[in-house]
Amino acid sequence: MSINLVWFRNDLRVHDNTALSKACxxxxxxxxxxxxATPVQWRSHCMSFKQSSFIYKNLILLEKNLNLLGIPFFYFEKSNFDSLIPFLIQFCRKKCISTLFYNKQYEINEIKRDESIKKLLxxxxxxxxxYHDSIMVSPKLIFNSKKKSYIKFTPFKNKILNYLNNKEIKCFPSPSIRSVKIKNTFSKIVPFTFPKEKFSTQLFPVGEDNAIKKLNTFFKKKCFNYSLKRNFFGLSSTSLLSPYLSVGILSPRQCLAKIFKEKISFKNINNDKITWLNELIWREFYKHTLSAYSLISKEQSIFFWEKNIKWSNNDQHFSSWKNGTTGYPIIDAAMRQLKKTGWMHNRLRMxxxxxxxxxxxxxxxxxxRYFMSQLIDGDFSSNIGGWQWTASVGFDSVPYFRILNPTIQSEKFDPKGKFIYSFCPELKKIPIKYIHHPEKWKNKKKYKINYPNPIxxxxxxxxxxxxEFTKAKNSK
Structure with a gap:
C-alpha cells in the first residue's frame, strides 16, 4: 500500500491546501x-518572535485538525536546511514513503533545499x-511577449486578470476522513527553541476557522467603501488578513473566491473589491518576480547603479527611527505600533x-531586515519588494524624486491625530491643530514635553x- 507524506511549511491549513488535497x-x-522547524535558519531570515509564536499556536490547531481527519502529524526541529535535508530523507525511508507532497516556496534558499531533497529522493x-499554492497563478503561465517575467506591475496585473477571467475559481475542500487508519504515533509539538513573543489574539485570532471568519467579516462589514477608507490609519478599514496569508492559514484562492461568489466578469465587480484585489495582485507580483530573479533573494537590486548610492547609515538616526523618536509624530506612532503589535498599515510602511x-x-x-524582525505578517517577497519600490531601486518603483512628506501624509490620513495620540501618549496635551508638528506648539507656548524635535x-x-541619487544613476 502506498504511503504519502505531506510536508507542511508556510501552508498551515487543511482547507484549500493543494499538496494535502492531492495527497488525499x-x-x-x-x-x-x-x-x-528550523530556528537557526529562521534567525538568519530575521523572522520575528511574534511570527514564531503565531506559527506555533497555529501548528497546534493544525495538528488537531489533521488528527480529526485520521492523518498523523509529526513535528521535529532541526537547526537549519542543511541538517533538515538528510533528516527528511531518513524519515521518508523509515516510514516507507512513496510520494512526498509539498507546496512550493520561491526564496533562493528554499528552492535549493527542495532541489537537493528531490535529487536524493x-x-x-x-x-x-x-504545487503552486501560495499564489493565484503559476509563474510559468504569466510572462510577456519575450517569454520573460514582467517587471512592470500594470501589464502583469492585466495579464493576471485576463487569465483569471477565463478560469473557474475553485478551492479544494478539506479532505474527507481517511478510511485507512494509522496507529497514532505522532511526535508532540514542543515549544520552538526559537524565541516567541506574545501577540494580540484579539487582532489576530489563531486558527484557520478564525481566519475564514475574519475574511467573511471583512466582506460583510469592512469592504464597503474600502477604496475610500483604506488609507486612513485610525480606522479599522483594512482586512488584517496578511498574517494568515504569510504563513498559509489562508490561501490567496480563498480570498479570490470570496470576491467572486459566482463566475462573473471582473468588469462587474464593484470598485471596493477591485481595490482589494489589486492588493492581492501586488502580493502576487512580488512572488513572481522573486521566482524569476534570484538577485532579490540576495537583497540586491536589478539596477547596477544602486551599488553607487552612498548611504549615510547614521546609527543614531537608525536607532531613532526604530524606537519611534524621530520628532515626526506619524513616523514615531507607526514604528511604535510595529514594535507593539507586529503589524503596520501598508501606507505607514511606505x-x-x-x-x-x-x-x-x-x-x-x-x-x-528590521521590519522582518518585527512583523507578525513577515513575508520576504512582499517586504523586500515593498522596500525596493519605496527606495526606488526595484521593479516598477516609485520615481526617486517622489519622497513622501510625513507631515502632509499625517494631516491627510490622520487629520484628528487619533492614530498619533494612541501610540504617542506624551503628545496628549498637544492641541489637534499642532499634533502633526508639535515642535511649533512647543516653540510658540514654550512648553516642555518629553518629545524630541525633528532629527x-x-x-x-x-x-x-x-x-546623491542622481549622481549614483549617472555614474559608471
Missing amino acids: DNKTEKVLAIFI NLEKINMLG ITASFLTKNLLIDWRKGA VNYQSTKKYFCE
Missing part, C-alpha cells in the same frame, strides 16, 4: 504529515510532487520606509537625497 486523492492510500525511488531611505539616507536593506529637516534632506 486516493482514499485507499495512507497519508502522513510533517513539519520541521530520486535515488531512493521516492516521488516528490510540488511612509516610514521613504523617511528612512530618502530623508535619513539609510540603506533600505537595514530597514527591510532632520525634510526639505533639505529631500534635496540632498535627490542629488
Whole structure:
C-alpha cells in the first residue's frame, strides 16, 4: 500500500491546501504529515518572535485538525536546511514513503533545499510532487511577449486578470476522513527553541476557522467603501488578513473566491473589491518576480547603479527611527505600533520606509531586515519588494524624486491625530491643530514635553537625497 507524506511549511491549513488535497486523492492510500522547524535558519531570515509564536499556536490547531481527519502529524526541529535535508530523507525511508507532497516556496534558499531533497529522493525511488499554492497563478503561465517575467506591475496585473477571467475559481475542500487508519504515533509539538513573543489574539485570532471568519467579516462589514477608507490609519478599514496569508492559514484562492461568489466578469465587480484585489495582485507580483530573479533573494537590486548610492547609515538616526523618536509624530506612532503589535498599515510602511531611505539616507536593506524582525505578517517577497519600490531601486518603483512628506501624509490620513495620540501618549496635551508638528506648539507656548524635535529637516534632506541619487544613476 502506498504511503504519502505531506510536508507542511508556510501552508498551515487543511482547507484549500493543494499538496494535502492531492495527497488525499486516493482514499485507499495512507497519508502522513510533517513539519520541521528550523530556528537557526529562521534567525538568519530575521523572522520575528511574534511570527514564531503565531506559527506555533497555529501548528497546534493544525495538528488537531489533521488528527480529526485520521492523518498523523509529526513535528521535529532541526537547526537549519542543511541538517533538515538528510533528516527528511531518513524519515521518508523509515516510514516507507512513496510520494512526498509539498507546496512550493520561491526564496533562493528554499528552492535549493527542495532541489537537493528531490535529487536524493530520486535515488531512493521516492516521488516528490510540488504545487503552486501560495499564489493565484503559476509563474510559468504569466510572462510577456519575450517569454520573460514582467517587471512592470500594470501589464502583469492585466495579464493576471485576463487569465483569471477565463478560469473557474475553485478551492479544494478539506479532505474527507481517511478510511485507512494509522496507529497514532505522532511526535508532540514542543515549544520552538526559537524565541516567541506574545501577540494580540484579539487582532489576530489563531486558527484557520478564525481566519475564514475574519475574511467573511471583512466582506460583510469592512469592504464597503474600502477604496475610500483604506488609507486612513485610525480606522479599522483594512482586512488584517496578511498574517494568515504569510504563513498559509489562508490561501490567496480563498480570498479570490470570496470576491467572486459566482463566475462573473471582473468588469462587474464593484470598485471596493477591485481595490482589494489589486492588493492581492501586488502580493502576487512580488512572488513572481522573486521566482524569476534570484538577485532579490540576495537583497540586491536589478539596477547596477544602486551599488553607487552612498548611504549615510547614521546609527543614531537608525536607532531613532526604530524606537519611534524621530520628532515626526506619524513616523514615531507607526514604528511604535510595529514594535507593539507586529503589524503596520501598508501606507505607514511606505511612509516610514521613504523617511528612512530618502530623508535619513539609510540603506533600505537595514530597514527591510528590521521590519522582518518585527512583523507578525513577515513575508520576504512582499517586504523586500515593498522596500525596493519605496527606495526606488526595484521593479516598477516609485520615481526617486517622489519622497513622501510625513507631515502632509499625517494631516491627510490622520487629520484628528487619533492614530498619533494612541501610540504617542506624551503628545496628549498637544492641541489637534499642532499634533502633526508639535515642535511649533512647543516653540510658540514654550512648553516642555518629553518629545524630541525633528532629527532632520525634510526639505533639505529631500534635496540632498535627490542629488546623491542622481549622481549614483549617472555614474559608471
